[in-house]
Amino acid sequence: MYLKTRLVDTVRIGPEQLGMPVMDAVRVSLREKLEGRIDKKLGSLVAILDVIDVGEGRILFGDGGVYYETTFDALMYKPVMQEVVEGVVVEIVEFGAFIGVGPLDGLVHVSQLTDDYVSYDGKNARLVFKESGRAIGEGDKLRARIVAISLNERDPHESRIGLTMRQPALGKLEWLEEAAKEVKNE
Numbered sequence: 001m002y003l004k005t006r007l008v009d010t011v012r013i014g015p016e017q018l019g020m021p022v023m024d025a026v027r028v029s030l031r032e033k034l035e036g037r038i039d040k041k042l043g044s045l046v047a048i049l050d051v052i053d054v055g056e057g058r059i060l061f062g063d064g065g066v067y068y069e070t071t072f073d074a075l076m077y078k079p080v081m082q083e084v085v086e087g088v089v090v091e092i093v094e095f096g097a098f099i100g101v102g103p104l105d106g107l108v109h110v111s112q113l114t115d116d117y118v119s120y121d122g123k124n125a126r127l128v129f130k131e132s133g134r135a136i137g138e139g140d141k142l143r144a145r146i147v148a149i150s151l152n153e154r155d156p157h158e159s160r161i162g163l164t165m166r167q168p169a170l171g172k173l174e175w176l177e178e179a180a181k182e183v184k185n186e
């Protein structure tokens with residue numbers, strides 16, 4: 001879920017930025033410092049939207065920069081348990097499919113794709129379902145539900161989101177559209 005959040009942080013403006021207007025320098029420094037970072041409670045900071053307030057600058061002895069306490073609005077992405085999400089398959093591996101969910105990737109393990117037997121086609125980078133003959137490959141759009149969340153603040157690349165597609169109305173969007181047309185025509 002995307003959230004607009006008001007945050008407060010202290011930001012350092014380096015000597016190379018002191019010629020810029022303070023608001024612009026603060027905005028640049030906030031982006032460099034915070035965008036892409038993960039907090040377990042707040043989620044992933046996607047973008048700095050607006051700088052609301054900049055306090056008085058403080059100079060520390062021996063440091064050429066100026067420190068400002070800043071209030072700002074940020075766009076956050078926080079995965080929520082049981083949330084239904086849509087994303088694009090970014091990678092197929094032997095044990096499942098990685099799906100881009102907001103700024104993070106989630107994994108649909110082969111056991112969570114379908115009741116059908118799933119085989120890995122490494123040559124074509126896809127997962128093939130035995131009985132139906134359907135397949136999932138890179139670039140496909142899927143709808144899934146979040147069933148596990150493990151955010152890692154120290155190493156965002158180690159964050160994990162577990163997904164499932166084993167319920168009605170989940171799966172490849174193309175298949176869901178076909179099913180909806182069949183129901184409509186009946």
